[in-house]
Amino acid sequence: MSIVVVGSVALDSVETPFGKAENALGGSATYFSAAASYFSPVNIVAVVGDDFPQEDIEFLRERGVNMEGLEVIKGGKTFHWKGYYGYNLNEAQTLDTQLNVFETFNPQLPESYRNSDYLFLANIHPALQLSVLEQVESPKLIAVDSMNLWISETRNELLTVLGKVDIAMLNDGEARQLSGEANLIKAAKAVREMGPKVVIIKKGEHGVAMFGEDSYFVLPASPVEEVKDPTGAGDSFAGGFMGYIAKAGNLEDRTLRRAVVYGSTIASFCVEDFSLERYRTLTMEEIEARYETFKEFSAFA
């Protein structure tokens, strides 16, 4: 079953204590697509300028990503983000954001995308997320990501989006900010009352927690010490998560739990290198092997 993702495709310049990348492939929809492509076909909706390298388009296409919904603006420049991470690696410092063609982005779903069963609204302005929601027919599952900026600046529009989706993915700080609750269990409960049946809270080095009606699942983070660049971890998680669900084709609790583990597994590979470099070599065998190590971290009899 195919997935539609709407979000950013970008050229990022990132520096961490372990190196740097200049004008390298980035963007929420890009990380999501690469991750999800290990499990399911992905249809991307995004915009770039004509400075966007053809080889990056080819890379995604080879991974099975349908690029029909990638609008290329003649004479336009691709969205560019410049960021820096210190040794903590938990939070990026944004040094520069050039929205460029993203400033006037008006996502249009190609006809062939409209009856996709799975939809991921990556972290973009809630008004754009709403516009995409109006273009899909009756997806089986809609998930959304957001960020501190939209929670504070466009709260009402974000609440409208949350009222229409099945799953919300937030990091711990965002969940606290959105709910006004310091305790994450209470925060998740409050976000669930805004609409989503399932709330996933990404807790960085503390792993990820999924809260459903009667289910609570927590997965620790992989003790990878080889984090070179955390950019894209959250979108990679979302891609692995949605990709696995689309492949499984059901929304049973067992499937959602496995999806959380696959999402975490792929994210743990993503951060081992800059940009999407790790996806150029990552194999399904590596993913399955690390999935097993996640089992070891959390198993007891």
Add this chain to the structure above:
Amino acid sequence: MSIVVVGSVALDSVETPFGKAENALGGSATYFSAAASYFSPVNIVAVVGDDFPQEDIEFLRERGVNMEGLEVIKGGKTFHWKGYYGYNLNEAQTLDTQLNVFETFNPQLPESYRNSDYLFLANIHPALQLSVLEQVESPKLIAVDSMNLWISETRNELLTVLGKVDIAMLNDGEARQLSGEANLIKAAKAVREMGPKVVIIKKGEHGVAMFGEDSYFVLPASPVEEVKDPTGAGDSFAGGFMGYIAKAGNLEDRTLRRAVVYGSTIASFCVEDFSLERYRTLTMEEIEARYETFKEFSAFA
């Protein structure tokens, strides 16, 4: 197999947003003993004044705690701690500490305790922990707890203790302070290099992580929303942990993991009421039932 615990037996006055207790039974050795007593005989080493209620001594004795090592100082006053928790419930504000008879505490192990196989050094001055270490013969397992005060004020003595124990239990802030590492995985590794083969990091609402040579185990916290008073949670965890190991009689990874789950289970009951009230009614059946819910939180196929 029996356990020796050395620590405080106290009368606490605690206020939280959910109520308060005045001069109620408390102390690290007390919480530890009550928790461990569900699994193993416990020998307590501590000191109180003659103001300490006989009924509290009887309560512990009925739970199977050997009180031979409880020194009662005639005319002395029992250690008293007064604390307050806000809605966050994560960190206590100490309002008053009266060391009283604890000020001159010089722990002496009764002859009958000396060949115990399991020893827990609760959070007391590292010099006292060292004095106890010199009085035991050849325990199979020694675990230690500590706190920010000893890490900053008596670091060298604490390092000597750490060089002689098998397991260190710390909360996340203490692990960071002791190691100088912000990342908990790196912090645990650094603490392991100070001596303990196993480091357990208590992460409050993020659960608990255990780091061994080749093993890493993380258990989420129970999503209990009924926390009335968090006092004693860490010592109850330690008691359930050590108690289960002493009962199992081996140090296999499988045993240590189950011990973490039993420790967390008992701690999750302890915080449901003030002081040691919950231990007055808690049954082994309740413990086993909640153990199963912990399995549900972390299971995936």
